[in-house]
Amino acid sequence: xxxxxxxxxxxxxxxxxxxxxxxxxxxxxxxxxxxxxxxxxxxxxxxxxxxxxxxxxxxxxxxxxxxxxxxxxxxxxxxxxxxxxxxxxxxxxxxxxxxxxxxxxxxxxxxxxxxxxxxxxxxxxxxxxxxxxxxxxxxxxxxxxxxxxxxxxxxxxxxxxxxxxxxxxxxxxxxxxxxxxxxxxxxxxxxxxxxxxxxxxxxxxxxxxxxxxxxxxxxxxxxxxxxxxxxxxxxxxxxxxxxxxxxxxxxxxxxxxxxxxxxxxxxxxxxxxxxxxxxxxxxxxxxxxxxxxxxxxxxx
Amino acid sequence: xxxxxxxxxxxxxxxxxxxxxxxxxxxxxxxxxxxxxxxxxxxxxxxxxxxxxxxxxxxxxxxxxxxxxxxxxxxxxxxxxxxxxxxxxxxxxxxxxxxxxxxxxxxxxxxxxxxxxxxxxxxxxxxxxxxxxxxxxxxxxxxxxxxxxxxxxxxxxxxxxxxxxxxxxxxxxxxxxxxxxxxxxxxxxxxxxxxxxxxxxxxxxxxxxxxxxxxxxxxxxxxxxxxxxxxxxxxxxxxxxxxxxxxxxxxxxxxxxxxxxxxxxxxxxxxxxxxxxxxxxxxxxxxxxxxxxxxxxxxxxxxxxxxxxxxxxxxxxxxxxxxxxxxxxxxxxxxxxxxxxxxxxxxxxxxxxxxxxxxxxxxxxxxxxxxxxxxxxxxxxxxxxxxxxxxxxxxxxxxxxxxxxxxxxxxxxxxxxxxxxxxxxxxxxxxxxxxxxxxxxxxxxxxxxxxxxxxxxxxxxxxxxxxxxxxxxxxxxxxxxxxxxxxxxxxxxxxxxxxxxxxxxxxxxxxxxxxxxxxxxxxxxxxxxxxxxxxxxxxxxxxxxxxxxxxxxxxxxxxxxxxxxxxxxxxxxxxxxxxxxxxxxxxxxxxxxxxxxxxxxxxxxxxxxxxxxxxxxxxxxxxxxxxxxxxxx
Numbered sequence: 046x047x048x049x050x051x052x053x054x055x056x057x058x059x060x061x062x063x064x065x066x067x068x069x070x071x072x073x074x075x076x077x078x079x080x081x082x083x084x085x086x087x088x089x090x091x092x093x094x095x096x097x098x099x100x101x102x103x104x105x106x107x108x109x110x111x112x113x114x115x116x117x118x119x120x121x122x123x124x125x126x127x128x129x130x131x132x133x134x135x136x137x138x139x140x141x142x143x144x145x146x147x148x149x150x151x152x153x154x155x156x157x158x159x160x161x162x163x164x165x166x167x168x169x170x171x172x173x174x175x176x177x178x179x180x181x182x183x184x185x186x187x188x189x190x191x192x193x194x195x196x197x198x199x200x201x202x203x204x205x206x207x208x209x210x211x212x213x214x215x216x217x218x219x220x221x222x223x224x225x226x227x228x229x230x231x232x233x234x235x236x237x238x239x240x241x242x243x244x245x246x247x248x249x250x251x252x253x254x255x256x257x258x259x260x261x262x263x264x265x266x267x268x269x270x271x272x273x274x275x276x277x278x279x280x281x282x283x284x285x286x287x288x289x290x291x292x293x294x295x296x297x298x299x300x301x302x303x304x305x306x307x308x309x310x311x312x313x314x315x316x317x318x319x320x321x322x323x324x325x326x327x328x329x330x331x332x333x334x335x336x337x338x339x340x341x342x343x344x345x
Numbered sequence: 346x347x348x349x350x351x352x353x354x355x356x357x358x359x360x361x362x363x364x365x366x367x368x369x370x371x372x373x374x375x376x377x378x379x380x381x382x383x384x385x386x387x388x389x390x391x392x393x394x395x396x397x398x399x400x401x402x403x404x405x406x407x408x409x410x411x412x413x414x415x416x417x418x419x420x421x422x423x424x425x426x427x428x429x430x431x432x433x434x435x436x437x438x439x440x441x442x443x444x445x446x447x448x449x450x451x452x453x454x455x456x457x458x459x460x461x462x463x464x465x466x467x468x469x470x471x472x473x474x475x476x477x478x479x480x481x482x483x484x485x486x487x488x489x490x491x492x493x494x495x496x497x498x499x500x501x502x503x504x505x506x507x508x509x510x511x512x513x514x515x516x517x518x519x520x521x522x523x524x525x526x527x528x529x530x531x532x533x534x535x536x537x538x539x540x541x542x543x544x545x546x547x548x549x550x551x552x553x554x555x556x557x558x559x560x561x562x563x564x565x566x567x568x569x570x571x572x573x574x575x576x577x578x579x580x581x582x583x584x585x586x587x588x589x590x591x592x593x594x595x596x597x598x599x600x601x602x603x604x605x606x607x608x609x610x611x612x613x614x615x616x617x618x619x620x621x622x623x624x625x626x627x628x629x630x631x632x633x634x635x636x637x638x639x640x641x642x643x644x645x646x647x648x649x650x651x652x653x654x655x656x657x658x659x660x661x662x663x664x665x666x667x668x669x670x671x672x673x674x675x676x677x678x679x680x681x682x683x684x685x686x687x688x689x690x691x692x693x694x695x696x697x698x699x700x701x702x703x704x705x706x707x708x709x710x711x712x713x714x715x716x717x718x719x720x721x722x723x724x725x726x727x728x729x730x731x732x733x734x735x736x737x738x739x740x741x742x743x744x745x746x747x748x749x750x751x752x753x754x755x756x757x758x759x760x761x762x763x764x765x766x767x768x769x770x771x772x773x774x775x776x777x778x779x780x781x782x783x784x785x786x787x788x789x790x791x792x793x794x795x796x797x798x799x800x801x802x803x804x805x806x807x808x809x810x811x812x813x814x815x816x817x818x819x820x821x822x823x824x825x826x827x828x829x830x831x832x833x834x835x836x837x838x839x840x841x842x843x844x845x846x847x848x849x850x851x852x853x854x855x856x857x858x859x860x861x862x863x864x865x866x867x868x869x870x871x872x873x874x875x876x877x878x879x880x881x882x883x884x885x886x887x888x889x890x891x892x893x894x895x896x897x898x899x900x901x902x903x904x905x906x907x908x909x910x911x912x913x914x915x916x917x918x919x920x921x922x923x924x925x926x927x928x929x930x931x932x933x934x935x936x937x938x939x940x941x942x943x944x945x946x947x948x949x950x951x952x953x954x955x956x957x958x959x960x961x962x963x964x965x966x967x968x969x970x971x972x973x974x975x976x977x978x
Contacts, residue, residue, distance in 0.1 A: 136423060153433065
């Protein structure tokens with residue numbers, strides 16, 4: 046496998062334990078180069094632990110993580126030259142002024158682009174004088190993003206990048222910044238709660254639930270196979286159509302089900318069933334799929 | 346390196362407020378001189394004293410704070426990911442932060458110290474009485490130690506991990522192990538070696554702590570608990586290696602055998618074949634080892650932890666010895682051990698507490714032991730039952746010369762010189778004589794002997810009836826008298842002059858060695874008034890070594906080239922034997938050491954420990970002239 050074919054990130058059988066608690070349970074995933082990959086999950090699902098281990102900041106209890114074809118624990122220092130990271134929590138020293146942060150980064154990255162940093166800060170409307178600790182949560186994220194991007198990384202890892210951003214900044218992040226990076230072939234790996242934003246740009250999504258990756262596929266495929274079906278009969282009728290359900294619940298006198306292997310022929314079989322007077326199907330947003338897969342009442 | 350510098354620069358920039366605080370404090374000593382009350386002192390003294398105190402206090406305090414926070418705070422506040430998401434290696438992060446901390450300390454110390462020092466460098470030298478480079482070195486090492494230990498404890502305690510309990514246990518174990526490494530050296534009087542070992546261990550511990558940060562960050566990275574685990578593993582495993590090395594070194598040092606001694610001193614009792622040999626051990630700097638050594642067989646028993654090798658006493662038959670072990674280096678109360686003198690024997694504690702400076706003596710049958718402490722409390726114990734038979738307080742003020750012996754199986758006689766040794770009131774010197782009756786527990790003052798100098802010694806005849814008192818001044822012997830050993834009444838002045846050697850013989854006769862024009866003669870003044878003379882020959886120096894059966898004396902004499910041992914038959918005024926090129930290793934018969942002042946006649950088969958010019962130790966039989974080489978030192 047040549048370098049271009051190796052995934053940007055490959056995680057294999059990663060488990061992270063904190064004492065007896067399992068935060069990440071045998072997780073495996075691959076992020077293709079040049080893709081926008083979104084890792085979704087509820088709070089405490091294990092996303093940040095997985096990201097920290099993937100970045101070589103923390104040692105996994107077992108399993109391995111490779112970034113750009115190299116073991117990220119062993120080659121972290123070298124790899125970080127090519128990776129931009131925006132952490133979930135603002136981790137830059139609060140006493141440092143934005144300018145000092147830029148100067149510090151400039152000494153560390155050979156591909157540092159000061160002009161790009163300045164222009165991005167201008168677009169965010171943030172001055173270089175304030176101390177990092179005095180910035181708002183959203184501004185901190187934006188400064189961190191600007192710092193990460195100015196190093197011209199091949200891979201950018203964003204851990205919940207929209208946390209604290211207002212609606213405009215969020216929209217800008219997804220539709221301008223990330224889309225622009227994706228267009229230039231930069232691999233983007235992000236974890237987020239902002240499913241609407243992700244839906245517009247992600248090529249591939251994975252969902253973590255209870256430390257396990259319960260879903261990992263192309264977004265279009267995902268959306269193609271998930272449907273909400275409502276029909277006026279008991280859930281038993283679903284068996285006739287051979288649907289796999291992610292969520293089944295009562296809906297009036299009938300049933301509402303989220304199926305994960307939808308196809309039109311199967312639906313026609315369901316609708317023509319003698320016990321069913323009416324049935325309809327609707328497409329689902331990523332958020333709805335997420336709730337069905339990772340929300341309360343989801344079939345494990 | 347570049348990255349470490351970038352981190353150091355970043356951390357330094359963060360500490361501007363600390364430098365400003367130091368600058369403000371630097372003015373304080375100058376302002377203090379204007380305060381009423383303080384202004385009455387020398388202005389320069391106030392500035393240099395306060396400036397130094399502030400500089401040292403601030404620097405050491407800051408070292409501790411920086412140690413606790415430089416890594417620990419970032420870990421606790423989850424900011425370490427900032428560094429680990431950059432192309433920064435763990436050593437670059439650690440050494441960058443460490444360099445910034447050290448530089449911060451240096452800058453603050455300079456800001457605080459230099460102005461006050463410049464205000465009065467001469468006054469500073471006078472006030473502190475220490476060389477500036479030494480002071481800098483001490484402060485630097487203390488600051489570095491606080492910084493690194495601060496980091497160690499900061500990481501451990503900030504992790505809030507139960508592992509900290511194990512750390513505390515291992516800290517205690519390490520402390521005990523360090524004591525275990527150093528203490529045997531101190532017990533061997535190896536102050537310099539102990540100092541160097543301590544320094545070496547200290548340097549190694551600092552090096553471990555210096556490296557530990559880099560290791561900790563390499564393995565633990567941004568995770569607080571994993572940092573703690575990595576740090577603990579590194580520190581304690583490295584410490585175990587250092588302690589093992591230190592322990593092995595100490596074990597090697599204390600494994601010195603009698604053959605490792607250089608120029609050993611020998612303490613030989615009048616009876617028996619066993620002696621104490623003691624001295625610095627080869628290749629071990631100032632470490633001293635002590636052995637009970639059998640001159641007849643070469644068997645030895647090493648005696649560890651005996652703080653004062655002279656705090657020992659042989660039984661009159663030479664078959665037992667008691668000695669004191671102190672529980673720690675500075676302890677005032679030790680424990681008395683009794684050891685039978687035979688191969689493979691071990692000292693057994695008698696569970697009798699002994700005060701430092703105490704003295705003790707056996708009863709002639711070896712069944713009892715009497716102790717006298719520096720306060721004058723006399724106790725007699727039965728060795729079989731370890732029970733006190735009697736205890737009495739002899740009027741005595743502080744440590745003084747005491748000699749005592751069992752004048753009869755149930756009577757202990759004690760000689761105490763008063764006032765306490767060191768007084769300048771010469772006219773008041775006296776030896777008070779007491780007897781304690783073990784049956785009635787009565788303490789009786791039996792006599793007083795007034796002496797003229799504080800440098801006083803007393804020996805007693807074998808039967809305990811006559812005593813020889815010898816007083817010395819700066820020139821030599823000033824007074825010597827034969828007295829009644831119980832009452833102190835003068836019997837006769839001893840016929841001595843300043844430069845003579847004199848000793849009491851077992852029967853109460855007085856033997857002197859006299860020199861006239863380089864020719865030495867031995868005179869023995871018998872208790873019957875007889876005076877027997879033996880010509881010894883030309884010598885430069887001479888001293889008494891031992892009294893043998895058959896009215897013979899062993900004398901050591903220094904000729905023009907070497908020492909020789911001379912056996913004199915003073916009954917017939919003849920020399921029986923000369924052993925050239927050798928001298929007695931023990932202090933000899935004239936010694937004032939030991940508790941029991943009685944003189945005795947050596948057993949016929951008792952060898953004398955003798956050293957020749959090559960440094961070999963021999964056992965020499967003075968009656969037959971047979972000699973056996975024991976150790977080549």
